[in-house]
Amino acid sequence: MAKIIREKSEVLPLVAEAFRALGYEGASFSRITKLTGISKGSLFHFFPNGKEQMAAEVLTEINNWFVTNIYEPLETGEPVAALALMWAQTGRYFHSGGRVCLVGAFALDATRDYFQAAIHDYFTRWVKALAGCLERAGVNAAQAEAFAEHAVLSIQGALLLARATGDNAVFQRALARLAVEAETLLACQRPPG
Amino acid sequence: MAKIIREKSEVLPLVAEAFRALGYEGASFSRITKLTGISKGSLFHFFPNGKEQMAAEVLTEINNWFVTNIYEPLETGEPVAALALMWAQTGRYFHSGGRVCLVGAFALDATRDYFQAAIHDYFTRWVKALAGCLERAGVNAAQAEAFAEHAVLSIQGALLLARATGDNAVFQRALARLAVEAETLLACQRPPG
DNA sequence: GTCTATAAAGCGATAGAC
DNA sequence: GTCTATCGCTTTATAGAC
Numbered sequence: 001m002a003k004i005i006r007e008k009s010e011v012l013p014l015v016a017e018a019f020r021a022l023g024y025e026g027a028s029f030s031r032i033t034k035l036t037g038i039s040k041g042s043l044f045h046f047f048p049n050g051k052e053q054m055a056a057e058v059l060t061e062i063n064n065w066f067v068t069n070i071y072e073p074l075e076t077g078e079p080v081a082a083l084a085l086m087w088a089q090t091g092r093y094f095h096s097g098g099r100v101c102l103v104g105a106f107a108l109d110a111t112r113d114y115f116q117a118a119i120h121d122y123f124t125r126w127v128k129a130l131a132g133c134l135e136r137a138g139v140n141a142a143q144a145e146a147f148a149e150h151a152v153l154s155i156q157g158a159l160l161l162a163r164a165t166g167d168n169a170v171f172q173r174a175l176a177r178l179a180v181e182a183e184t185l186l187a188c189q190r191p192p193g
Numbered sequence: 194m195a196k197i198i199r200e201k202s203e204v205l206p207l208v209a210e211a212f213r214a215l216g217y218e219g220a221s222f223s224r225i226t227k228l229t230g231i232s233k234g235s236l237f238h239f240f241p242n243g244k245e246q247m248a249a250e251v252l253t254e255i256n257n258w259f260v261t262n263i264y265e266p267l268e269t270g271e272p273v274a275a276l277a278l279m280w281a282q283t284g285r286y287f288h289s290g291g292r293v294c295l296v297g298a299f300a301l302d303a304t305r306d307y308f309q310a311a312i313h314d315y316f317t318r319w320v321k322a323l324a325g326c327l328e329r330a331g332v333n334a335a336q337a338e339a340f341a342e343h344a345v346l347s348i349q350g351a352l353l354l355a356r357a358t359g360d361n362a363v364f365q366r367a368l369a370r371l372a373v374e375a376e377t378l379l380a381c382q383r384p385p386g
Numbered sequence: 387g388t389c390t391a392t393a394a395a396g397c398g399a400t401a402g403a404c
Numbered sequence: 405g406t407c408t409a410t411c412g413c414t415t416t417a418t419a420g421a422c
Contacts, residue, residue, distance in 0.1 A: 023302030025218035041389050100301055107357035108298040109216030123357045157350025164300035164316045174346060234407050
């Protein structure tokens with residue numbers, strides 16, 4: 001029964017999945033323990049300030065993942081490749097629609113007020129990074145900004161609808177549609193020939 | 194201090210707003226009382242089965258609103274007018290992006306399991322009604338279905354992003370974009386001239 | 387690093403006075 | 405129809421044994 005874990009890096013992903021499954025308010029220590037196998041004592045050992053610290057560190061870890069795997073490639077990489085990478089990584093990260101976006105879930109309930117800055121930054125940086133990538137590919141600023149917002153919002157809405165209907169294909173269709181729309185946007189902007 | 198309310202129809206909208214603000218798990222009786230001014234005693238008078246009944250009746254009331262104001266016009270009304278009505282009603286209902294979709298919020302946390310049927314029906318009926326409307330306007334079935342899913346998912350994503358960034362304009366832009374896309378879809382399908 | 391015991395507060399829900 | 409008091413239970417959090 002005793003689960004031996006030495007580093008916080010091993011417990012953070014487990015806690016993150018518990019928050020995903022239960023929400024912030026729904027994630028009591030007893031339920032987290034039941035889901036992860038980590039006892040209350042261990043949880044307080046890693047997070048002395050309790051639940052709020054747990055959620056804050058989970059959000060930071062999520063943000064770090066997106067920075068290295070999505071934002072930075074979009075901000076500095078070759079545009080077409082970075083875009084292709086984003087569709088692929090986004091699909092993988094959200095388990096083809098079977099995994100909830102924790103930041104999005106937190107944005108929808110009262111939790112937003114506790115983690116306002118992290119939630120705000122997660123979305124605005126995603127939109128900004130994507131818009132910048134499109135601009136570097138030749139799309140004008142207004143269109144780039146509009147499409148970036150449209151894409152990020154569609155990903156979130158698709159995850160929500162997939163979860164609501166129990167049909168992951170909703171998310172996969174939305175991602176495929178966005179990829180085609182991006183392709184079209186780039187093709188139109190490119191000089192003919 | 195004593196707030197006198199005679200009918201459930203007066204208390205339901207207040208309770209709904211409390212759930213919107215707090216989420217299901219976050220909506221304790223003390224917090225609901227603080228937000229709505231309705232005491233715990235009164236709440237149990239109207240909802241003898243407690244919180245679960247409260248949320249269930251709120252979801253039913255929301256569904257009823259959508260049936261009469263959005264689904265039925267889409268299902269039986271003149272297509273172009275019904276479509277225009279939907280954009281307008283959706284914008285109004287969600288307070289131009291300042292109001293969360295409770296069904297969407299419930300879909301994202303553990304609450305989904307309690308109200309699975311209501312959440313599922315809300316979204317599938319919206320998609321079906323919109324797709325049917327587009328078909329009656331001459332759009333082929335596959336395209337109608339795809340756009341309907343895209344529209345509903347975009348509305349939910351836009352509400353989420355608006356709340357996350359604190360910028361209602363995100364929602365208004367998404368709604369405007371959808372209206373244009375729908376217009377284009379209908380125009381392409383129509384015989385020329 | 388993990389577990390158990392325990393304290394203090396808050397929870398949903400009930401009963402009964404008014 | 406509303407309010408207060410109260411019951412069990414669960415919650416977060418702490419302390420200390422191992």
